[in-house]
Amino acid sequence: MEKKVICTVCPLGCEMTVIGNGNQIESITGFTCKRGETFGRNEFVNPVRILTSSVKVNDGERPLVSVRSSKPVPLNKIFEIMEIVKGKSVEAPVKIHDVIISDILGLGIDIIASDGIDKK
Template identity: 40%
Template structure:
């Protein structure tokens, strides 16, 4: 089976073709650097993602504060992590760098505030 990717690891944006035999990579072509090969290998074997979203703030000058993960998580766990984040409501104030959820779902990533929200 042939799968096509556009590499996001450098500005070249190589169009990379990957030939698979089941789940085994048999060839990778089109990458102009080693980063492209590493990128598509990870995408096939263990795709990882980061999340940027927001949490509710009670009594803040803004109703929401932006958050992100401190590390990537497995792609197939995004909806589980988002469910945990949606349950969070924090009292104002919150500050950039505050940890909202430590080691969310045991995945080795913290949910952290990325923007200060002061009291209204």
């Protein structure tokens, strides 16, 4: 299997090609640094992303608070996590780094506030 990957480790955005089967990587080409090679390997075997979204705030000065995952989330779990996040609401006030959802899907990853919202 061949997978094209654009590295996001630094601003260069190296375009890599990773060839392999399952978790076995045969070759990686197109990277310019060791960090890029590691990124390409991880992206092929277990792609992850920091999830960002927003959650409804009751009685807040603003109706929504920005949230993000505390750690990268497996790409194949993002839609399942978003279903939970979109149904969540919190009471104001919300402080930055407040845990909005703890240990989502048992992954050891929290959904945390990335902004603060005062009460009305």
